[in-house]
Amino acid sequence: MSHVTHEDSSGTAPPPDNSWRQRYWKKNVRLMVVLLAIWFTVSFGFGILLIEPLNNIVILGFPLGLWFAQQGSIYTFVILILVYALWMDRIDDEFGVSERNGAGEK
Amino acid sequence: MDLNSMEFWTFFFLILTFGIYMTIAWRSRVKETKEFYVASQGVPTIANGAAVAADWMSAASFIGMAGMIAFLGSDGSVYLMGWTGGYVLLALLLAPYLRKWGKFTVPEFVGDRYSDTVRVVAAVCAIVISFTYVVGQMTGGGVVFARFLGLEAHWAVIVAAVVIFFYAVLGGMKGITYTQVAQYSVLIVAYLIPAVAVSQQVGGFPVPQVTYGTILAELDGLREDFGLDRFTEAFSGRDGGQLDVFLVTLSLMLGTAGLPHVIIRFYTTKTVRGARFSAFWALFFISLLYLTAPAVGAFTNLNLLQGAQGATADDLPAWIQPWTDAGYVTLNADDGAIDSVSNVAASGADLIVSNDILVLASPEISGLPAPIIGLMAAGGMAAALSTAAGLLLVISSAASHDIYYRMISREAASEKTQMLVGRLAMTAAVIIAIFAGLNPPAFVAQVVAFAFGLAASTFFPILILGIFWKKANAKGAASGMLTGLIFSSGYMIYTLELFGTQANDHLFNVSPEGIGAIGAVLNFAVTITVSNLTRPPSEEVQEMVESIRYPAQQQLKAAGKL
Numbered sequence: 001m002s003h004v005t006h007e008d009s010s011g012t013a014p015p016p017d018n019s020w021r022q023r024y025w026k027k028n029v030r031l032m033v034v035l036l037a038i039w040f041t042v043s044f045g046f047g048i049l050l051i052e053p054l055n056n057i058v059i060l061g062f063p064l065g066l067w068f069a070q071q072g073s074i075y076t077f078v079i080l081i082l083v084y085a086l087w088m089d090r091i092d093d094e095f096g097v098s099e100r101n102g103a104g105e106k
Numbered sequence: 107m108d109l110n111s112m113e114f115w116t117f118f119f120l121i122l123t124f125g126i127y128m129t130i131a132w133r134s135r136v137k138e139t140k141e142f143y144v145a146s147q148g149v150p151t152i153a154n155g156a157a158v159a160a161d162w163m164s165a166a167s168f169i170g171m172a173g174m175i176a177f178l179g180s181d182g183s184v185y186l187m188g189w190t191g192g193y194v195l196l197a198l199l200l201a202p203y204l205r206k207w208g209k210f211t212v213p214e215f216v217g218d219r220y221s222d223t224v225r226v227v228a229a230v231c232a233i234v235i236s237f238t239y240v241v242g243q244m245t246g247g248g249v250v251f252a253r254f255l256g257l258e259a260h261w262a263v264i265v266a267a268v269v270i271f272f273y274a275v276l277g278g279m280k281g282i283t284y285t286q287v288a289q290y291s292v293l294i295v296a297y298l299i300p301a302v303a304v305s306q307q308v309g310g311f312p313v314p315q316v317t318y319g320t321i322l323a324e325l326d327g328l329r330e331d332f333g334l335d336r337f338t339e340a341f342s343g344r345d346g347g348q349l350d351v352f353l354v355t356l357s358l359m360l361g362t363a364g365l366p367h368v369i370i371r372f373y374t375t376k377t378v379r380g381a382r383f384s385a386f387w388a389l390f391f392i393s394l395l396y397l398t399a400p401a402v403g404a405f406t407n408l409n410l411l412q413g414a415q416g417a418t419a420d421d422l423p424a425w426i427q428p429w430t431d432a433g434y435v436t437l438n439a440d441d442g443a444i445d446s447v448s449n450v451a452a453s454g455a456d457l458i459v460s461n462d463i464l465v466l467a468s469p470e471i472s473g474l475p476a477p478i479i480g481l482m483a484a485g486g487m488a489a490a491l492s493t494a495a496g497l498l499l500v501i502s503s504a505a506s507h508d509i510y511y512r513m514i515s516r517e518a519a520s521e522k523t524q525m526l527v528g529r530l531a532m533t534a535a536v537i538i539a540i541f542a543g544l545n546p547p548a549f550v551a552q553v554v555a556f557a558f559g560l561a562a563s564t565f566f567p568i569l570i571l572g573i574f575w576k577k578a579n580a581k582g583a584a585s586g587m588l589t590g591l592i593f594s595s596g597y598m599i600y601t602l603e604l605f606g607t608q609a610n611d612h613l614f615n616v617s618p619e620g621i622g623a624i625g626a627v628l629n630f631a632v633t634i635t636v637s638n639l640t641r642p643p644s645e646e647v648q649e650m651v652e653s654i655r656y657p658a659q660q661q662l663k664a665a666g667k668l
Contacts, residue, residue, distance in 0.1 A: 073183075
């Protein structure tokens with residue numbers, strides 16, 4: 001197969017300066033924490049814990065809490081994963097760890 | 107409605123779609139192990155996403171979910187959020203790292219990461235979880251055949267099983283992946299057409315996600331007349347209230363992220379990046395059905411109640427009769443008027459309607475033509491078949507690769523022998539599943555809840571810790587997994603009528619569907635404690651855990667400033 005040669009787990013020697021690894025990982029973890037906080041707030045927060053107060057607001061026939069529980073949370077999940085995938089692309093590029101095939105394309 | 111034309115169209119679409127699936131499976135049949143299990147990691151991202159979506163959306167999603175929402179009302183959100191929210195966890199916490207690790211299966215990962223003991227425990231868990239889930243699919247397929255083709259339920263299950271067996275055994279992962287893309291297309295079209303038509307009919311606008319809001323007030327009123335809780339009332343559908351809704355949602359999410367047949371799909375992408383985008387496409391495709399399901403539930407519920415309002419047993423809408431004959435609708439209103447409607451057989455209501463028929467009946471309820479009804483049957487079968495095939499693949503890979511190849515033959519078995527063992531395992535699973543499907547031990551939804559609870563309380567915690575905590579070790583993982591397994595299955599056996607046991611009352615209002623979340627917390631706690639008390643894993647393993655954090659080796663030229 002012509003595609004990327006993965007860094008094999010059996011391991012070539014690690015590059016001499018590994019400080020980038022910590023910075024890369026920190027950015028990754030920070031992005032993950034932010035997105036998971038939104039994930040929790042919208043689904044468990046708006047859709048379950050705060051559903052009753054939010055149901056007092058009605059928009060287009062939907063009590064808002066019910067809307068978050070049955071619609072809004074799902075829209076949010078899809079967007080969160082897209083943001084994660086796109087953002088990780090940027091971080092990978094920044095640190096030069098994105099996977100490329102022989103032609104140098106992603 | 108002319109019953110014969112309905113049967114004709116059902117046959118037509120079932121044979122047409124089966125023909126398509128078989129052709130795809132035959133054309134992409136494989137001879138090598140790697141192709142068999144992960145399709146040589148050469149599946150495009152969008153196709154893989156659609157395949158994951160079909161794999162994921164089972165008979166329960168397609169046939170059962172909207173019906174459950176129709177009766178549960180607001181609390182139906184546990185399934186909507188639970189079965190989608192898990193993908194966020196999967197995409198952010200698991201898929202990219204497991205892909206980077208680059209082994210075939212979940213037992214492979216935990217076997218390399220922890221130890222051979224953990225590998226065997228995981229392989230057994232994977233087989234148990236997938237098998238319980240397969241039984242649900244067989245039963246779901248049975249509902250379709252029994253109703254639309256007038257087949258006897260027993261034969262319906264056997265026919266479904268034979269078809270599943272044929273292409274799963276022949277095609278392996280590559281066949282299954284492309285077949286599942288076809289199955290996704292069939293099931294989503296079948297689901298959306300009646301939903302859009304009903305939305306146009308009732309709300310005057312063809313987007314069900316928008317129009318179902320406009321009928322909620324009317325629906326609430328009707329439901330009160332028939333002795334049901336209001337649709338928009340939170341925490342009325344489940345006895346355990348808010349706590350139970352929270353725990354069930356969490357269990358389903360963690361279970362989703364830990365289900366072996368979903369995780370294995372992320373190994374079929376070319377790259378780590380591909381795994382991330384596959385997760386996005388998968389949830390995108392899944393959301394098309396999940397965002398529509400509550401609308402379908404609300405509309406069919408409204409139509410059903412409007413049809414029953416002021417009606418007597420004799421002048422109910424015509425679509426109800428065949429379902430009564432098939433045993434899915436019960437009428438108790440001998441005295442005339444129908445005053446109460448329920449989905450619970452024991453409620454003694456005048457009209458009792460099974461959850462499982464509302465989606466399949468929705469084209470009839472809204473008076474759509476026979477071809478659409480036939481398409482609906484094909485869609486229901488597509489959902490059941492695609493999920494069952496994916497599950498069988500997990501069973502066969504766990505048995506042949508993780509148990510036979512690794513443990514019994516000590517990695518000496520040839521490719522050919524492995525494939526043979528894998529296919530034998532699938533065959534055995536299908537045969538046992540037929541027997542179980544003919545005698546379902548409990549409701550389909552309960553069987554499925556069992557699978558999710560086990561996945562949440564066994565796999566999810568040790569996968570997360572295995573990736574994010576280098577010090578997690580084999581003793582910790584094995585004891586954590588066993589704790590979760592014993593705790594969750596113990597509570598389920600205590601509260602459900604499984605394997606002939608007697609059902610006891612729920613403790614602290616926690617339903618058996620929600621126990622997986624607590625099992626997962628216990629698993630985390632035990633794994634962390636035991637890992638801290640025993641020796642950390644070898645340097646080599648810790649370096650492997652470090653290396654899966656980075657998609658590729660750093661290319662200094664690309665990162666100019668470094």
